[in-house]
Amino acid sequence: MGDTSISRRTLLTGCCATPVFARTGAAAADEESAQFELPQTGDQLVEVGHEAEAKPLTPQDLGLQDLLLAWAYDPRNKIVRNGSRLNMLLLMRFEPATLGDAERQLAPEGIVAYSAVCTHQQCWVTDWLKSAQVLQCPCHQSQYDLRHSAKVVGGPAPRSLPALPLNVNNGILDIAGPFTGRVGGEQQQGT
Amino acid sequence: MRQSLRTVLMACAAGLVGCMTAPWAAAQQISSYAPVTQQRLENPEAGNWLLYRRTYDGHGFSPLKQINTDNARDLVPVWTFATGVVEGHEAPPMVNNGMMFVTTPGMQVLALDATTGDLIWRYKEKLPADLFQLHPTNRGVAMWGDKLYLATVDAHLIALDAKTGKEVWNTKVGDYQHGEYMTLEPLVVRGKVMVGSSGGEFGVRAYIAAYDADSGKQVWRTYTVPSPEEPGGDSWKSDAWKTGGGSVWITGNYDPKRNLAYWGVGNAAPWPGDLHPGDDLYTSSTIGLNPDTGEIKGHHQYHWNDSWDWDEIRPPVLINMQHNGQTIDALVHPARDGYLWTLQQTDNGIKYISGQPFVYQNAFKSLDPQTGRPTYDPEHKPVSGKEVSFCPSLWGGLDWPSESYSDQTQLLYIPANDNMCGQMLGEKKQLLVGQLWLGADPDSLKLLPRGDHIGELQAWDPATGKRVWTYPFPSQLFASVLTTAGGLVFVGGTNDRMFRAFDAKTGELLWQQKTNSGIVGMPVAYQVGDTEYVAVQSGWGVDAQRIQDSLAKTSMKLDPNAVPQGGVVWVFALRRHR
Numbered sequence: 220m221g222d223t224s225i226s227r228r229t230l231l232t233g234c235c236a237t238p239v240f241a242r243t244g245a246a247a248a249d250e251e252s253a254q255f256e257l258p259q260t261g262d263q264l265v266e267v268g269h270e271a272e273a274k275p276l277t278p279q280d281l282g283l284q285d286l287l288l289a290w291a292y293d294p295r296n297k298i299v300r301n302g303s304r305l306n307m308l309l310l311m312r313f314e315p316a317t318l319g320d321a322e323r324q325l326a327p328e329g330i331v332a333y334s335a336v337c338t339h340q341q342c343w344v345t346d347w348l349k350s351a352q353v354l355q356c357p358c359h360q361s362q363y364d365l366r367h368s369a370k371v372v373g374g375p376a377p378r379s380l381p382a383l384p385l386n387v388n389n390g391i392l393d394i395a396g397p398f399t400g401r402v403g404g405e406q407q408q409g410t
Numbered sequence: 411m412r413q414s415l416r417t418v419l420m421a422c423a424a425g426l427v428g429c430m431t432a433p434w435a436a437a438q439q440i441s442s443y444a445p446v447t448q449q450r451l452e453n454p455e456a457g458n459w460l461l462y463r464r465t466y467d468g469h470g471f472s473p474l475k476q477i478n479t480d481n482a483r484d485l486v487p488v489w490t491f492a493t494g495v496v497e498g499h500e501a502p503p504m505v506n507n508g509m510m511f512v513t514t515p516g517m518q519v520l521a522l523d524a525t526t527g528d529l530i531w532r533y534k535e536k537l538p539a540d541l542f543q544l545h546p547t548n549r550g551v552a553m554w555g556d557k558l559y560l561a562t563v564d565a566h567l568i569a570l571d572a573k574t575g576k577e578v579w580n581t582k583v584g585d586y587q588h589g590e591y592m593t594l595e596p597l598v599v600r601g602k603v604m605v606g607s608s609g610g611e612f613g614v615r616a617y618i619a620a621y622d623a624d625s626g627k628q629v630w631r632t633y634t635v636p637s638p639e640e641p642g643g644d645s646w647k648s649d650a651w652k653t654g655g656g657s658v659w660i661t662g663n664y665d666p667k668r669n670l671a672y673w674g675v676g677n678a679a680p681w682p683g684d685l686h687p688g689d690d691l692y693t694s695s696t697i698g699l700n701p702d703t704g705e706i707k708g709h710h711q712y713h714w715n716d717s718w719d720w721d722e723i724r725p726p727v728l729i730n731m732q733h734n735g736q737t738i739d740a741l742v743h744p745a746r747d748g749y750l751w752t753l754q755q756t757d758n759g760i761k762y763i764s765g766q767p768f769v770y771q772n773a774f775k776s777l778d779p780q781t782g783r784p785t786y787d788p789e790h791k792p793v794s795g796k797e798v799s800f801c802p803s804l805w806g807g808l809d810w811p812s813e814s815y816s817d818q819t820q821l822l823y824i825p826a827n828d829n830m831c832g833q834m835l836g837e838k839k840q841l842l843v844g845q846l847w848l849g850a851d852p853d854s855l856k857l858l859p860r861g862d863h864i865g866e867l868q869a870w871d872p873a874t875g876k877r878v879w880t881y882p883f884p885s886q887l888f889a890s891v892l893t894t895a896g897g898l899v900f901v902g903g904t905n906d907r908m909f910r911a912f913d914a915k916t917g918e919l920l921w922q923q924k925t926n927s928g929i930v931g932m933p934v935a936y937q938v939g940d941t942e943y944v945a946v947q948s949g950w951g952v953d954a955q956r957i958q959d960s961l962a963k964t965s966m967k968l969d970p971n972a973v974p975q976g977g978v979v980w981v982f983a984l985r986r987h988r
Contacts, residue, residue, distance in 0.1 A: 267842065268840075268842070303540050304587065304844055305539070305540050337542075340542060340543040340544070341542040342543075342544065342845075342846060343542075343842075343844070343845050343846075346853075348853050350853055357848065357852060358542070358846055359544075374959070403539070
């Protein structure tokens with residue numbers, strides 16, 4: 220099982236067409252910085268675990284109610300923005316008619332995109348419960364309704380998952396604007 | 411070694427330390443701070459609480475008796491202190507000569523005047539922005555010399571000056587981005603600070619490590635999951651050992667006579683046993699290791715090829731007791747697997763004596779009379795691709811909260827959960843580093859209550875193997891137990907927010923106090939001057955809340971929001987001492 224795991228090092232170094240070590244110091248630093256940036260307007264998307272291929276996702280990559288984890292991908296500089304775990308995205312496809320009015324505007328062909336980071340304790344929210352039709356955080360069972368702004372419908376999460384507007388350009392999914400809210404949880408630090 | 415009162419006050423005035431507003435009485439507590447030595451840890455004063463369970467044998471027993479069965483009804487709160495944070499407040503308030511040290515979730519240590527509740531200093535640091543927390547809690551600081559030792563959720567070990575709260579050293583122990591984290595109170599033996607790694611649910615290969623108390627440098631590190639070249643490595647029949655879990659997240663006990671530290675080891679990862687074939691040493695085991703070298707000198711695996719998430723994470727309680735007409739050095743462990751195990755320390759390692767269920771258990775068909783090795787009922791052993799029910803649930807007959815052994819009654823008090831079974835459909839999933847990795851279909855995870863109650867405070871005579879009394883609670887009981895020479899047993903742990911005192915001999919409820927939140931914390935008893943105090947944190951969260959959420963989805967229909975969060979330190983004494 221160890222050899223089937225996706226290590227963080229693989230995520231960090233396997234993402235880009237040109238390895239970091241082959242670049243000049245300044246360029247490498249810029250690239251590392253870009254890996255940590257939140258998704259940018261115009262970025263495309265690549266599936267988690269397939270960073271090295273950097274194959275941009277298309278609407279055809281998602282079937283109905285398929286859950287897919289993704290990173291934003293800068294196609295111009297060939298940089299996967301996977302420097303921080305807070306950058307992980309989740310995509311799901313629904314029948315457009317089942318989406319709320321606001322979501323339909325952000326979700327071409329019914330494909331919604333949200334931050335995958337739970338607003339409670341920052342675990343990745345990845346468990347689709349078919350029975351309840353909600354996305355559940357595996358750590359503390361916060362539940363989100365992805366058809367309606369990822370609003371919290373159960374558990375301790377204090378607020379919705381931030382949504383990320385999508386476009387389809389030339390058959391490829393890309394990012395149409397910034398997150399609708401702050402990414403991340405409510406880390407308490409004491410008073 | 412002692413710091414003068416004048417020095418402390420000048421340091422405060424200069425802003426060099428965190429006390430700033432420490433009142434006069436609190437400053438006196440600082441000036442009288444007594445360095446913690448090996449001699450004090452092995453023979454602690456009756457009025458202090460210097461170790462996680464007060465003594466190295468893990469009894470959780472205080473010899474104080476000013477508060478007793480005759481006057482427990484006169485207990486009243488004498489002071490409280492709001493911690494300012496939510497989530498599970500699980501730490502015992504540690505007390506050394508009138509100074510109390512309390513840890514909370516969110517990387518915070520509070521130093522309080524144990525008589526007044528005045529804040530002496532507060533240590534708090536920001537956690538990493540990208541930290542994810544499965545168990546947002548902490549279980550206390552360890553003490554050695556003039557320092558305190560804090561193990562953090564971002565996998566650092568930090569030494570603090572006990573008088574000032576100033577950081578002395580800070581050592582990275584593990585990588586939180588790989589799912590390693592720490593919630594336990596360290597164990598100190600002769601200047602070596604031992605900690606363990608959590609993260610079994612993230613596919614870590616866990617370990618126990620020791621650090622020099624003065625320098626913070628690592629002395630040794632012993633993996634609880636051996637590699638194929640190490641002893642026990644052949645108990646793993648695939649590469650699963652690389653991500654095999656075996657986390658260590660509750661403080662060990664220690665036997666000075668044999669110089670052995672006993673630690674409990676967590677479950678194998680992921681949960682279904684067919685995904686990690688083999689016995690999988692040392693998961694779900696007790697190990698005895700040499701604290702000077704980290705060498706494992708003995709072990710006992712309670713159940714092989716764990717498939718239920720039954721961490722056997724608490725160390726056994728060290729009890730000298732009668733067995734077949736002889737006094738033996740027993741190791742007694744009320745296990746998460748629902749069995750009460752009795753083992754014996756010998757010169758050749760750990761010997762099995764007996765095992766019997768203390769809650770309803772349907773996974774074991776029998777025990778080998780010589781070794782205690784269980785045979786399983788395959789209908790109740792989770793595997794991938796099959797929905798399986800089993801008793802007790804993944805939270806077990808007793809999860810991490812500590813039992814207590816009264817030196818006075820010679821009974822063992824177990825905060826048990828009976829009649830709470832579970833269900834899961836195992837599934838094989840690829841590990842994504844930093845992602846929770848249970849090996850279970852989330853839609854399938856359910857609690858299955860049965861019977862007319864769940865929680866039970868049980869009293870057992872370990873010498874005879876007989877249960878003496880049981881006090882039932884309608885739903886879960888999830889907190890550690892304190893016993894005292896006053897003939898009392900203290901425990902919180904229920905969703906009605908109560909803190910209770912029982913007669914240790916009879917199980918009669920003598921006193922209860924409703925608190926701000928639910929209590930998942932560990933109570934302690936201590937004395938300053940002529941007054942005995944009992945202290946506990948009230949601050950519901952983590953597993954107690956998760957059980958509440960799960961029972962809400964059953965026929966019990968509990969209110970998942972019934973217990974408010976937010977931590978408060980409560981301190982009680984007899985009314986005449988208020």
